[in-house]
Amino acid sequence: MSDSENPTKCDRCGKDLEGRYTQTFKLVKGKPRLKETFCDLCDQTERWNNYAKTGVICTRMYMDLIYLHGKYATEPHPHLDDKKILEVVGAMEKLKKHVRLFENEVWLADPSLGSVVDKCQTHGMKYEDKKSKITFMTYDIAGRVMITIQAEIYSITLITGSGDMTSGHMGIQGIYSPYDDAAKLLDWAITNHETIAQKIKSDTKVNMGI
Secondary structure (H helix, E strand, C coil), rough: CCCCCCEECCCCCCCCCCCCEEEEEEECEEEEEEEEEEEHHHHHHHHHHHHHHHCCCCCCCHHHHHHHHHHHHCCCCCCCCCHHHHHHHHHHHHEEEEEEEEHHHCCCCCCCCCHHHCCCCCCEEEEEEECEEEEEEEEEEEEEEEEEEEEEEEEEEEEEHHHHHHHCEEEEEEEEHHHHHHHHHHHHHHHHHHHHHCCCCECCCCCCCC
């Protein structure tokens, strides 16, 4: 267990800390106490092991893929399963096709959800489908619009330009979901795009943490 605020070694693998590292804390008598310090590689391995068990793809795995492509393009990764890496790359490529459908059939469609959001006087908007227990939220700020579709613990967030009504500009900003669940969320929005465009309302409680 780490006791130092400036640790030098990873508590999991025991190697010297180089570059980024993660720390976790616990409350002891109401005060935070350092629980564990682990290196970026151990942090990365934990995420991918979780994916192997649950199928959940998370946002930080994006950065992992960039890191993996650069560092391990010509040699095996010391801890991760190459098949799992290719699985996630394949899943994200398939999700991009769902995103393009969403962009064309929801954001740019008639009625255009993009136009509805562009006309809103507040940053945030929200629509809740109580039957399917899915929440659809948008947040427009600094020339960008984030769109989050969430069901229970899983969600996917897209991003596009504010007022941008050109096809091909929307992308994935964040995700915490297995591929199948994320695809279903996007498909739900496509199927219900008219209802969403009609019933989504201004909501000042929606913020950057959507």
